[in-house]
Amino acid sequence: MRNLVLTLTLLSVVSLAGCGFQLRGSYQLPPQLQQASISAPQFSEVAEQVRERFTLAGVEVLASSSNQYANIDIVRDSLTRRTLSLSASGQVAEYELIYTVDYVLRAPQQTEKALQVEVFRDYQDDPNFALAKTREREVLVAEMREQAAQQLLRQVIAQLAESP
Numbered sequence: 001m002r003n004l005v006l007t008l009t010l011l012s013v014v015s016l017a018g019c020g021f022q023l024r025g026s027y028q029l030p031p032q033l034q035q036a037s038i039s040a041p042q043f044s045e046v047a048e049q050v051r052e053r054f055t056l057a058g059v060e061v062l063a064s065s066s067n068q069y070a071n072i073d074i075v076r077d078s079l080t081r082r083t084l085s086l087s088a089s090g091q092v093a094e095y096e097l098i099y100t101v102d103y104v105l106r107a108p109q110q111t112e113k114a115l116q117v118e119v120f121r122d123y124q125d126d127p128n129f130a131l132a133k134t135r136e137r138e139v140l141v142a143e144m145r146e147q148a149a150q151q152l153l154r155q156v157i158a159q160l161a162e163s164p
Helices: 002-018 045-056 127-161
Strands: 035-039 060-062 070-086 092-106 113-124
Touching: 035 045, 045 060, 045 070, 045 127, 070 113, 070 127, 092 127, 113 127
Parallel strands: 035 060, 035 070
Antiparallel strands: 070 092, 092 113
16 A cells, blocks of 8 residues: 555656646846846835845846846836726716836847836725725735746746747
C-alpha cells in the first residue's frame, strides 16, 4: 500500500512538472530582466506596486537607469469611469472603472516600446451610502493598481522573452 501511495505521488509530481505547471506568481525571467530600473512621476502609487511586484518576482530593482538592463518609465496612470446603467430616477446606478497605466520599456539591444495596461471593474453607486461607497471605491482602486502592476510585469516579461 505504501509503495502505491509513493508511486502515485511521484507520478503526479512528474506529470505536473512535465506539463509546465508553475505556482502562481512564479516567473521565468529573461536575462535582460535580472536587473531593472523603474521611474515614475513623484508620489506614484502604482510605481510602488510595480517595484514590489518586480522585487517579488526576483528582479533586482535599481535606483538609476542604464543601457545595461531594462528600464521601465511609467509615463502616467489614470482612472476614468463610464456609466453602465441608470436607476429609475435617472441617477447613475453603476459605473465601469477603467484604470490605465502608460509606460515605456527600454531594454538592451531593443527598440523603445510604448505600452499600456488597462484594468476594468464594475462599481455600483448608491448616493444613500456615500461614505461607505467612497471607501469601497478606494479599495477597488487599490486592487486595480495591484492588478495593473501584475499585468505590467507579465507584459514586460513577454516583451523581453520574444526579443532576440
